[in-house]
Amino acid sequence: MILITGAAGYIGSHTALKFLEKNNDIVVFDNLENGHIETVETLKTLGDVYFIKGDLKNKSDIDKVFKQYKIDTVLHFAAYALVEESVKNPKKYYQNNVVGTLNLLNTMIENNVKKIVFSSTCATYGEPKYLPIDENHTQNPVNPYGQTKLTVEKILKDYDRAYNLKSIILRYFNVAGCDEKIRIGEWHNPETHLIPNILKSTVQDDYVFNIYGTDYDTPDGTCIRDYVNVNDLAEAHFLAYKYLEQNNVSDIFNLGTENGQSVKEIFEACQKVLNKKIPVKLRERRDGDPAKLYANSEKAKTILKWNPAHTIEDSIKTAYEWEKNFKA
Numbered sequence: 001m002i003l004i005t006g007a008a009g010y011i012g013s014h015t016a017l018k019f020l021e022k023n024n025d026i027v028v029f030d031n032l033e034n035g036h037i038e039t040v041e042t043l044k045t046l047g048d049v050y051f052i053k054g055d056l057k058n059k060s061d062i063d064k065v066f067k068q069y070k071i072d073t074v075l076h077f078a079a080y081a082l083v084e085e086s087v088k089n090p091k092k093y094y095q096n097n098v099v100g101t102l103n104l105l106n107t108m109i110e111n112n113v114k115k116i117v118f119s120s121t122c123a124t125y126g127e128p129k130y131l132p133i134d135e136n137h138t139q140n141p142v143n144p145y146g147q148t149k150l151t152v153e154k155i156l157k158d159y160d161r162a163y164n165l166k167s168i169i170l171r172y173f174n175v176a177g178c179d180e181k182i183r184i185g186e187w188h189n190p191e192t193h194l195i196p197n198i199l200k201s202t203v204q205d206d207y208v209f210n211i212y213g214t215d216y217d218t219p220d221g222t223c224i225r226d227y228v229n230v231n232d233l234a235e236a237h238f239l240a241y242k243y244l245e246q247n248n249v250s251d252i253f254n255l256g257t258e259n260g261q262s263v264k265e266i267f268e269a270c271q272k273v274l275n276k277k278i279p280v281k282l283r284e285r286r287d288g289d290p291a292k293l294y295a296n297s298e299k300a301k302t303i304l305k306w307n308p309a310h311t312i313e314d315s316i317k318t319a320y321e322w323e324k325n326f327k328a
């Protein structure tokens with residue numbers, strides 16, 4: 001059985017859906033702090049899903065899961081992921097993302113479960129020294145959120161050496177879009193991600209989208225990021241899981257499209273897809289936003305045979321349908 005932590009959340013639920021489509025039974029573990037019971041209920045209609053409400057910060061909660069189910073592999077999404085909040089409240093982030101993960105890893109070892117796929121992030125790289133960013137780029141996070149993820153990466157390396165726990169670390173760039181059938185979607189509160197925030201102003205009268213910074217060293221002055229579709233990301237998890245099963249080796253992969261797009265380009269793509277003018281305000285830069293971040297994902301393409309197939313228009317269309325139908 002596959003255990004998916006954080007599968008009531010955005011990326012975890014899309015990955016759970018992918019595993020259900022490939023006829024796997026899954027155990028979902030989530031404290032529902034930022035995830036949604038409605039998402040779990042939807043997953044339950046699509047396959048064999050066993051849901052345990054529990055918190056990784058309480059080791060006994062996760063111990064119970066391994067006693068109740070025969071877990072072979074863990075996909076670990078559960079974490080806090082708001083950069084700004086992590087700067088204001090690092091304690092909360094280290095406690096959850098590091099201590100919570102340690103509880104999980106220790107329980108795995110105690111139960112002789114030695115395979116994990118871990119959600120890491122491009123935020124572990126910090127300010128880019130070169131582009132596109134490959135897996136060998138130095139890691140120097142500029143906020144506590146990134147530090148917590150890098151800390152877990154280091155723990156995984158040590159746990160492999162000492163306890164033979166094998167991990168695939170997936171460093172995502174900016175994740176976007178929703179399930180093509182709009183059964184589940186991106187449902188963060190607060191929502192800090194670009195595309196849902198642009199789209200919010202089309203369904204919410206009092207909402208105006210802000211572009212922070214128009215004087216960056218980029219062709220149109222706005223920040224450039226790499227927007228990877230959540231369904232492609234889910235597929236990458238399935239490929240990583242298979243790779244781990246077949247080879248039993250630890251490895252690290254960037255997951256991005258390798259194609260940086262600016263905030264203005266995404267904004268214009270949203271207007272085009274929706275065929276609507278979207279209100280916007282231009283604001284000063286915020287602290288700590290690098291001008292450009294985009295991935296080199298050749299390694300995932302070559303080794304995992306990952307073939308991201310969705311366009312930015314796919315991400316915008318599905319995100320809009322989700323926003324309109326479910327969150328308005």
Ligand SMILES: NC(=O)c1ccc[n+]([C@@H]2O[C@H](COP(=O)([O-])OP(=O)(O)OC[C@H]3O[C@@H](n4cnc5c(N)ncnc54)[C@H](O)[C@@H]3O)[C@@H](O)[C@H]2O)c1
Pocket residue numbers: 005006007008009010011012029030031032033034035036054055056057076077078079080081096100119120121122171172173174175176187188
């Ligand atoms: N969304 C992105 O663009 C992005 C980019 C890079 C990395 N990531 C990483 O991917 C993972 C998933 O991100 P997301 O956007 O789906 O976040 P999310 O908040 O939608 O999902 C996280 C889920 O984990 C659960 N959770 C958190 N702490 C928990 C705990 N202690 N015990 C049990 N459940 C807990 C939450 O309730 C939530 O359902 C995170 O680890 C995040 O750091 C996300």
